[in-house]
Amino acid sequence: MVMLKTLGLVSIFAYFSLSAGEENRCSRYHYEEQILSKVVRLEHRLELLEDKVTNKTEISSQNPTCAQCPDMWIPFHGSCYRFVDEQLTYDNARSHCIVHEAHLVHVDTELENEFLSMYLRALKDASFWIGLADINTEGKFEWDGSSKAVSFDNWGPGQPDNAGGKEHCVHYYDQAKQNYKWNDHVCGRLFKSICEKRNSS
Template identity: 45%
Template sequence: MKFPGVILILLQVHLSNGEDAHCSRYHYEEQTLAKIVRMEHRLEELEKRRDADCHCPDGWVTFQGSCYLFSQAEVNFLDAEVLCSQTGGHLVRVESEQENNFLKHYMKQLKNAHYWMGLSDMDQEGTFKWYGTNDVVSFTDWISGEPSNGGGTEHCVHFYHGHSYSWNDAQCNSLMKAVCEQKSK
């Protein structure tokens, strides 16, 4: 919304009355509207700069400095990591409630499916780390009763669509879609 035309109209109408008592009030209004215009311009510049700083490849979605790709192919956990690395990323590492909520909201808009994330306890049962790192998970969103390590064979984590995309452990050879992540460029 632009206000310069409004400022000119207000000045013309009020100054044409010739009332000096109203001049100071109109001068104040003019200054206020000018400040609003400057703030709008600054906001537009910041948004342009942010969008330029957060560039994601085509088909990827941006959120807080990261880019996300929601694969269509159903693959096992290790193949999901390979698929993500071939696109320049890795399986998603959910680091905050805000990021988790963003991902869950986005997946709810897609066709119901399970999605791999990059979390597993393959190295040590019950110690969940982000794949390819020694980083132990700090934020979690487990379904009640999970992780269960059902049958002693569930070591990889996915977003479970039947429970609003909360987290569940599953067998790593299960076939699911993947959420890939890379830092925006």
Template identity: 45%
Template sequence: MDSLFGLLVVITLTGCWATNCPDNFLAFHGSCYLFGDIQLSFYEAEHYCNQHDAHLVHVNNALEGDFLKEHLRHLKPFGFWWMGLTDEVAEGHFFWIDDKSPAEYTDWHAGQPDGGDEDCVVFAKYFDFQWGDYPCTLAEDFICEIQ
């Protein structure tokens, strides 16, 4: 009987994601997310995340993106949320600031990115939280991630 119980525990634990997140962070598929409750510029938000041993969110795939969008829809009615994607170094070449990798998965709204002085990327409420490029210096909400 004890070995059967042990087998069930092992099967159950291997079929789920066990994530130990700090207080106020939300766990999903091996990452922890903090939805900031103050508005900061892109680089101020990254600094805030770094102070919490995190970085601005790096969206790896549609599953993660859909989870974040669904959470944003139910959270607060704010218009924009920073993620860690920018083309500030080279216009039109977006990379993640946590590991300097190019964006492989994207979820741009139609007509985005539209360039100019908009070098950082947000989840935009007006686009049902699809992505849009946006001026880095404006103060907005943000999402931190610990992977």
């Protein structure tokens, strides 16, 4: 706040300095009126800036999600996500997430799916493991470490197809022009992955 007020005083001084040359062309009264008007406008702008800073501080303290995710993790709706660049098998990707006290991502809603797709489009990478598989029972896809039913899906055309009877693990893939969809694939294939964990708030 002190910094903003100092900035305001510096700006006011600058206005006085820049306007000094007008004194010869304007009446003293008109000149002082102009300066007063500029000062009032600057004070008003300073008040608006102070309000914005105060509001941001209040919002941050009420909703500290951003501050609750570790470095390299991205916050979204109460969870933290990490896009793992190393190419791993499904099992190794799963273990990598567990080491970081997380799990391969569970995509529960369309909103969460759009958030993840947005990042994948920005990364411009093709394939990332998610925590969905039908390893235990063919055709019954379950989220890793959870018995909850799959409430949302984002399968690509004709998927899942269990090609060759060997595809049991699910990954995001770039279906066409960065339109990321799900596909079942051989679990031993090397892909990047997405880890997820709840934030600490």
